[in-house]
Amino acid sequence: MLSEVLNRVSQGLIAVSESDLVLYFNDAANAVSSDIFNEQLVIGLEIPEVRRRTSAGSIKYLLSMSRTGGEEVRAFMETQNKYGTDLYFEIVAAPFKTERRDLTNVLLLMITDVTENKVFEHKLLSQAEYIRTLFETANTMIFGLDMRGYVTQWNRQAANITGYSRDEVYARRVREFLFDDESLGLFECYLQRILDGESVPGLEISIRSRDQKIHHLLASVTPRLSTNKVPIDVTIIGQDITELTNYRSSLETMVKLRTRELQRALTKEQEALEIRSRFVSIASHEFRVPLNSIAHTGSVLTKNVEFMAADDVRNHLNDITRNANHMSVLLDDVLDYGKKDQAKIKLVKTEVNFNEFLESIFEDVRRSAANTHKIEATLPSLEFKLSIDTKLMRSIVTNLLSNAIKFSPDKEKVYVEVRLELGQLSLSVKDDGIGIPMEEQSQIFEPFTRGKEAMEISGTGLGLSIVKKSVELMEGTLLLESEPGKGSCFTVVIPFQPIHV
Numbered sequence: 032m033l034s035e036v037l038n039r040v041s042q043g044l045i046a047v048s049e050s051d052l053v054l055y056f057n058d059a060a061n062a063v064s065s066d067i068f069n070e071q072l073v074i075g076l077e078i079p080e081v082r083r084r085t086s087a088g089s090i091k092y093l094l095s096m097s098r099t100g101g102e103e104v105r106a107f108m109e110t111q112n113k114y115g116t117d118l119y120f121e122i123v124a125a126p127f128k129t130e131r132r133d134l135t136n137v138l139l140l141m142i143t144d145v146t147e148n149k150v151f152e153h154k155l156l157s158q159a160e161y162i163r164t165l166f167e168t169a170n171t172m173i174f175g176l177d178m179r180g181y182v183t184q185w186n187r188q189a190a191n192i193t194g195y196s197r198d199e200v201y202a203r204r205v206r207e208f209l210f211d212d213e214s215l216g217l218f219e220c221y222l223q224r225i226l227d228g229e230s231v232p233g234l235e236i237s238i239r240s241r242d243q244k245i246h247h248l249l250a251s252v253t254p255r256l257s258t259n260k261v262p263i264d265v266t267i268i269g270q271d272i273t274e275l276t277n278y279r280s281s282l283e284t285m286v287k288l289r290t291r292e293l294q295r296a297l298t299k300e301q302e303a304l305e306i307r308s309r310f311v312s313i314a315s316h317e318f319r320v321p322l323n324s325i326a327h328t329g330s331v332l333t334k335n336v337e338f339m340a341a342d343d344v345r346n347h348l349n350d351i352t353r354n355a356n357h358m359s360v361l362l363d364d365v366l367d368y369g370k371k372d373q374a375k376i377k378l379v380k381t382e383v384n385f386n387e388f389l390e391s392i393f394e395d396v397r398r399s400a401a402n403t404h405k406i407e408a409t410l411p412s413l414e415f416k417l418s419i420d421t422k423l424m425r426s427i428v429t430n431l432l433s434n435a436i437k438f439s440p441d442k443e444k445v446y447v448e449v450r451l452e453l454g455q456l457s458l459s460v461k462d463d464g465i466g467i468p469m470e471e472q473s474q475i476f477e478p479f480t481r482g483k484e485a486m487e488i489s490g491t492g493l494g495l496s497i498v499k500k501s502v503e504l505m506e507g508t509l510l511l512e513s514e515p516g517k518g519s520c521f522t523v524v525i526p527f528q529p530i531h532v
């Protein structure tokens with residue numbers, strides 16, 4: 032009855048006498064005996080030796096250990112079955128505690144097949160080894176932190192990037208050496224969101240290496256939870272993207288630069304388009320009117336010349352000449368502007384007696400304005416010579432004076448004042464004419480731009496842009512003071528070295 036019960040037990044049981052003779056074995060022991068022992072188990076014969084020795088020694092050694100110590104002794108044993116499969120057994124030798132005197136020194140061997148556990152353990156171990164190698168040899172920085180921020184793991188790449196060896200960082204807090212305040216704040220905030228269970232995409236953080244270099248990491252953080260879901264520590268995997276980040280920012284700078292260049296080109300293009308359209312509208316008005324007049328007068332003359340009095344013919348011819356002259360002046364403006372608009376013009380300086388030079392310009396202007404206005408000039412009493420580009424200076428003074436006369440039609444005088452002070456020459460041209468509204472004052476220096484009030488008076492809108500360019504070429508400045516209805520004053524200031532006559 033007892034032996035029937037013992038035969039149902041899955042554990043192999045063998046009773047061994049004081050002199051290592053087999054006293055009893057159950058079915059389970061019999062079933063595994065060929066995998067474990069060199070020979071058959073036979074009752075009354077000595078217990079056979081194991082096929083392979085355990086690390087703790089032989090079966091007999093195990094028995095003698097248990098016998099001497101009077102307690103359980105445990106050993107693991109690896110064998111191979113006849114098919115070559117590795118098997119693992121746990122063998123426990125224990126004193127057989129009983130009241131029966133004849134059994135006092137009997138030992139019980141308990142044999143358990145632990146192959147499955149062992150295989151599982153091997154798998155776990157090799158997986159752990161695999162993970163360890165992966166962790167160590169990964170080309171990303173991997174480090175672990177406990178919940179107080181102390182370093183618990185530090186792989187080779189972490190040491191490579193930061194310059195701190197594992198021994199140096201273990202049991203140190205990352206905030207002490209790896210982050211500066213700003214990136215630490217960012218990192219801790221990110222960490223908190225992850226611990227709160229949020230799913231957060233990778234974070235870009237900056238760390239400072241031992242040599243004070245900043246490295247940019249694309250980091251992902253994985254917390255490890257205890258069985259009751261409390262975070263124990265976190266593992267941070269950080270890809271060093273410093274080069275990429277630098278590359279990205281240099282690309283961004285390049286894009287910004289290119290965009291600015293493009294914008295500039297675009298603005299220029301727009302300006303050019305605007306100038307063109309302004310030119311078309313000015314040209315169509317300013318050139319068409321005199322041209323129509325010439326064509327009309329011409330055709331009147333052609334049809335009626337035989338019947339006309341000589342004076343009438345002369346008047347008509349004068350009209351044609353006047354209109355043609357007017358067109359020629361307009362055309363000169365356009366050509367002059369075109370020339371100055373081209374690549375940088377070189378200054379051609381000559382020495383002139385400035386007062387005489389101005390007088391000659393006044394003379395020209397008066398003549399072409401049909402002496403409608405008196406030019407009242409206040410010039411330095413001391414005659415002096417000046418080395419200047421006379422062409423540019425002439426075009427400045429002529430344009431300003433013609434405008435002053437043109438835009439003060441019902442006045443009799445315009446004023447010129449020249450002052451010399453602190454290495455500068457200032458020349459003002461003033462009139463008491465129609466003046467310029469504030470909102471137009473910044474625009475009128477653009478080519479082909481004319482004031483609203485000026486539309487009644489002929490012009491191309493080029494004069495002031497020519498003046499502005501000429502003044503710039505002479506490295507001077509151009510100032511304007513004006514009030515509608517009261518008049519305008521344009522002042523040119525240029526650097527100068529006087530040469531006294």
Ligand code: ADP
Binds near residue numbers: 484485
């Ligand atoms: P234009 O005289 O051919 O119109 P400008 O470039 O010389 O071209 O002048 C541009 C505009 O500036 C004029 O149309 C006019 O509105 C204004 N302007 C220039 N000079 C004067 C002035 N002395 N008084 C009033 N308005 C002026």
